[in-house]
Amino acid sequence: MEMLKQRIREIGVVLSNDVIKLDAIMNHAVDPVLTTEMGKEFARLFAEENVTKILTIESSGIPIAFAAAQILNVPMVFARRKKPLSSDSAEIYSERVPSFTKGFVTDIMVAREFLAAEDRILLIDDFIANGDAARGLIRIIRRSGAHLVGVGIAVEKTFQAGGRTIRETGIRVESLAKIVSMESGTIIFE
Numbered sequence: 001m002e003m004l005k006q007r008i009r010e011i012g013v014v015l016s017n018d019v020i021k022l023d024a025i026m027n028h029a030v031d032p033v034l035t036t037e038m039g040k041e042f043a044r045l046f047a048e049e050n051v052t053k054i055l056t057i058e059s060s061g062i063p064i065a066f067a068a069a070q071i072l073n074v075p076m077v078f079a080r081r082k083k084p085l086s087s088d089s090a091e092i093y094s095e096r097v098p099s100f101t102k103g104f105v106t107d108i109m110v111a112r113e114f115l116a117a118e119d120r121i122l123l124i125d126d127f128i129a130n131g132d133a134a135r136g137l138i139r140i141i142r143r144s145g146a147h148l149v150g151v152g153i154a155v156e157k158t159f160q161a162g163g164r165t166i167r168e169t170g171i172r173v174e175s176l177a178k179i180v181s182m183e184s185g186t187i188i189f190e
């Protein structure tokens with residue numbers, strides 16, 4: 001998606017060979033025009049899939065998932081990173097995932113009431129790096145009995161294994177911008 005790549009070129013701050021800061025458009029501030037366009041693109045890509053619900057994870061996935069949900073006219077659910085007061089396993093699905101940016105393991109959870117076996121879920125997130133966040137969410141979807149129609153990612157870093165390994169399991173992964181390298185601070189798109 002050219003508009004996203006252009007904004008990444010303008011505001012992206014490469015912190016290391018494998019981490020890029022996109023605070024000005026999605027990780028701290030939100031660009032509503034760009035976010036709406038990302039939502040439209042995901043809605044277009046998955047238009048034939050009869051999506052009934054969009055699942056994302058707090059916090060940066062929320063605006064993008066919301067934009068797509070509004071266009072597809074379906075509810076959006078976001079996984080939480082903290083256990084709620086009631087963390088009874090009869091009420092929630094919980095998975096433990098390593099956090100790429102924080103460097104430690106976190107628990108993610110979704111209340112069982114928000115995922116139904118009849119659902120056709122589109123999973124959306126801001127970034128995919130090693131794929132741990134997406135895999136944790138996919139495990140939750142599987143446990144609910146819902147059908148995963150695919151994964152929509154704003155920024156895929158293709159030099160990290162997440163997107164590739166998830167595609168290898170047969171899951172459709174669509175990324176709006178693919179970064180193949182950030183060596184020496186230079187962002188190179190596929």
Ligand code: 5GP
Nearest residue numbers: 019020100101127128129130131132133162
């Ligand atoms: P994964 O679980 O695929 O290794 O990492 C995905 C999660 O880590 C995303 O939800 C995102 O929040 C965060 N993340 C991964 N790589 C980057 C990055 O280069 N920049 C930022 N800002 N977040 C990232």
